[in-house]
Amino acid sequence: MQVLQVQLEVGPDPAEVGRARRWARKRLAGSGIGEDEPLAETLVLLISELVTNAVVHTGCPAVLRMLFAAEGGVRVEVADSSDRPPRPRHAAGEDTNGRGLELVDGLADRWGWQPEGAGKSIWCEVDRTPEAAAVPGEGVSSPGRVRC
Numbered sequence: 001m002q003v004l005q006v007q008l009e010v011g012p013d014p015a016e017v018g019r020a021r022r023w024a025r026k027r028l029a030g031s032g033i034g035e036d037e038p039l040a041e042t043l044v045l046l047i048s049e050l051v052t053n054a055v056v057h058t059g060c061p062a063v064l065r066m067l068f069a070a071e072g073g074v075r076v077e078v079a080d081s082s083d084r085p086p087r088p089r090h091a092a093g094e095d096t097n098g099r100g101l102e103l104v105d106g107l108a109d110r111w112g113w114q115p116e117g118a119g120k121s122i123w124c125e126v127d128r129t130p131e132a133a134a135v136p137g138e139g140v141s142s143p144g145r146v147r148c
Contacts (some may be wrong), residue, residue: 005065012058017051024066025110039128043126054080064078073109074128075123086101088105098137107124107147
């Protein structure tokens with residue numbers, strides 16, 4: 001399996017989320033995934049959620065990576081310097097936040113997280129073939145605190 005990886009450094013500012021989405025759209029188009037394909041919109045939404053979580057909940061810079069497999073699947077990773085594990089929340093009906101990881105779980109074929117250096121990486125994968133089964137990923141639990 002051959003993989004092409006691209007990455008973007010993201011600053012600890014919520015405005016960086018829009019920049020990450022624009023960057024991702026260009027990279028997806030460059031990889032042969034048309035912007036009108038449902039896969040592209042799904043990946044941009046996943047990227048938006050993961051980058052938002054990194055910059056809002058850690059206040060630290062992050063690195064966005066996209067890995068394109070020769071078979072057509074895409075893996076998105078967002079690494080930050082916080083060793084605090086992600087905590088899925090369950091938003092109530094009128095809540096304006098707290099749905100990010102629920103969206104990731106519902107849209108990605110697989111997702112999870114793992115320690116990376118002094119921090120962590122949260123990842124998700126989307127298969128290009130519609131018949132692929134969705135299996136939620138499992139993370140490694142690790143207590144921690146935010147460190148930039």
